[in-house]
Amino acid sequence: MSFRSGDLKRDNRSQLSLSDLSEGQKIDGRVKRVEDYGLFIEIEGSKLSGLCHKSELSDNKDADVTLALRSFREGDKVKAVILSIDQEKRRISFGLKPSYFEEKDFEQEDSESESEEQPAEPLGVVDDAEESDPAEDDEDSEDEADDDDGAGSDNDSEDDEDAAMDVDFSMDLQKPSGSTAATSARTPEETLNLENGFQWSAPQPGEDVDMESDEDSNDEGQAESKKKKKKRKEIELDLTADMHTKVPESNADFERLLLGSPNSSYLWIQYMSFQLQISEIDKAREIAKRALKTINFREEQEKLNVWIALLNLENVYGTDESLESTFKDAARHNDSKTVHLRMAEIFEQSDKPEKAEEQFKRTVKKFSQSSKVWTLFAEHYLKRGMLEEARKLLPRSLQSLEKHKHLKTICKFAQLEYKMGDPERGKTIFEGIVDSHPKRWDMWSIYIDMEAGQGDIMSIRNLFNRVLALKMTSHKAKSFFKKWLELERRLGDEEGQADVKAKAIEWTQRAAGTSES
Numbered sequence: 001m002s003f004r005s006g007d008l009k010r011d012n013r014s015q016l017s018l019s020d021l022s023e024g025q026k027i028d029g030r031v032k033r034v035e036d037y038g039l040f041i042e043i044e045g046s047k048l049s050g051l052c053h054k055s056e057l058s059d060n061k062d063a064d065v066t067l068a069l070r071s072f073r074e075g076d077k078v079k080a081v082i083l084s085i086d087q088e089k090r091r092i093s094f095g096l097k098p099s100y101f102e103e104k105d106f107e108q109e110d111s112e113s114e115s116e117e118q119p120a121e122p123l124g125v126v127d128d129a130e131e132s133d134p135a136e137d138d139e140d141s142e143d144e145a146d147d148d149d150g151a152g153s154d155n156d157s158e159d160d161e162d163a164a165m166d167v168d169f170s171m172d173l174q175k176p177s178g179s180t181a182a183t184s185a186r187t188p189e190e191t192l193n194l195e196n197g198f199q200w201s202a203p204q205p206g207e208d209v210d211m212e213s214d215e216d217s218n219d220e221g222q223a224e225s226k227k228k229k230k231k232r233k234e235i236e237l238d239l240t241a242d243m244h245t246k247v248p249e250s251n252a253d254f255e256r257l258l259l260g261s262p263n264s265s266y267l268w269i270q271y272m273s274f275q276l277q278i279s280e281i282d283k284a285r286e287i288a289k290r291a292l293k294t295i296n297f298r299e300e301q302e303k304l305n306v307w308i309a310l311l312n313l314e315n316v317y318g319t320d321e322s323l324e325s326t327f328k329d330a331a332r333h334n335d336s337k338t339v340h341l342r343m344a345e346i347f348e349q350s351d352k353p354e355k356a357e358e359q360f361k362r363t364v365k366k367f368s369q370s371s372k373v374w375t376l377f378a379e380h381y382l383k384r385g386m387l388e389e390a391r392k393l394l395p396r397s398l399q400s401l402e403k404h405k406h407l408k409t410i411c412k413f414a415q416l417e418y419k420m421g422d423p424e425r426g427k428t429i430f431e432g433i434v435d436s437h438p439k440r441w442d443m444w445s446i447y448i449d450m451e452a453g454q455g456d457i458m459s460i461r462n463l464f465n466r467v468l469a470l471k472m473t474s475h476k477a478k479s480f481f482k483k484w485l486e487l488e489r490r491l492g493d494e495e496g497q498a499d500v501k502a503k504a505i506e507w508t509q510r511a512a513g514t515s516e517s
């Protein structure tokens with residue numbers, strides 16, 4: 001026969017079944033197991049358990065819930081909501097999002113815990129029992145075995161437990177009586193110390209059990225209950241909400257974030273920058289190399305970002321030899337043309353125009369078939385005010401490029417003239433394009449946009465009259481009239497707007513008359 005309250009509690013656990021639960025019901029439970037995909041929660045007072053998927057931990061969709069999972073431990077008390085119950089598969093789905101709960105849910109829990117913590121008797125019997133140690137389990141099993149041998153049915157055992165509760169609490173616990181014949185067979189070597197009272201089972205972790213009956217013990221119990229109330233309110237806060245906004249402040253913070261997002265070049269580059277701020281240049285290089293090994297090979301853009309960051313690091317803190325070596329490695333592991341152009345851009349941003357020019361010369365020599373390379377080289381010269389050198393690149397590029405790329409390249413050079421060179425020269429180039437390719441509506445549109453940038457409304461009207469005089473579809477004509485009207489509203493006047501509307505009607509009537517004839 002056992003007087004342990006833990007035995008009574010184990011009997012009560014099996015009373016709750018799936019039919020007693022309903023969707024939307026709020027329950028108290030304990031974390032049974034923590035997995036990468038969520039938490040397994042066991043309902044308190046039963047053997048029923050279910051899964052809370054990691055997506056049901058936080059209301060913040062952008063939060064890294066992987067970090068939230070690591071904050072849970074087996075045995076933690078939680079309050080959950082039943083989201084769904086599958087009777088056939090006997091599965092329960094839980095939710096822990098703060099939006100599922102109201103303040104009164106936790107106030108009710110606080111009041112219950114306060115009533116439980118205040119002892120009704122000086123002995124302070126504790127209801128919630130911790131999992132017993134192996135030695136206690138052995139004693140329990142022996143006690144239960146004795147019960148089973150002595151009782152013919154479960155009803156007998158229940159009667160024994162009822163009888164066990166009729167204990168005379170007035171007995172003198174300070175002077176225990178001698179051991180009986182049943183217990184003499186396994187007399188403990190150490191005597192039981194009962195100076196602070198007796199309890200039926202071991203206390204729960206973090207649960208303070210007051211075994212004294214004086215007024216001081218009651219005051220301490222009330223203080224402990226207030227602390228627990230405060231702790232529960234802190235747990236209510238959504239700890240995952242600021243995970244993606246909090247700035248890492250140490251190596252440990254970065255390492256923890258990278259465990260959840262190992263393919264994020266943004267985090268890796270931030271980590272490198274953090275090391276550079278504390279003058280750990282070699283450590284920053286090691287982090288970059290580690291990032292290139294860690295990021296998945298399919299994440300090409302993420303890897304390229306880290307390579308560019310490493311090139312910037314070598315450009316500022318390294319030597320010419322280390323920069324050249326890193327550049328060659330980057331060109332070998334990524335798109336070579338992209339790396340060449342980004343290297344030239346790095347030199348431009350770091351106020352090294354001579355090195356940028358040299359890099360562009362290497363690039364146009366290696367990728368002479370690329371229109372983009374020639375136009376970026378011309379843009380570099382124009383930024384430095386070297387107009388003649390930029391203009392000499394156009395005939396050189398046309399000699400190297402394939403014929404179908406000529407028109408696009410000439411158009412790009414004309415746009416550069418409008419933006420950074422001589423607009424009249426750009427206008428001359430565009431006139432040559434529209435004269436030789438009058439049906440290229442895209443070239444007409446770019447030409448008009450460039451002229452609109454100059455703010456000359458008369459030139460714009462002249463261009464629209466010329467292009468609308470050409471034969472085109474009604475759909476294309478509509479787009480040109482619409483664009484003309486918008487420019488008149490922005491740069492012209494009401495008279496010009498009325499003129500555009502009249503010409504649009506006239507064009508439509510003329511097109512309709514042509515189709516009828």
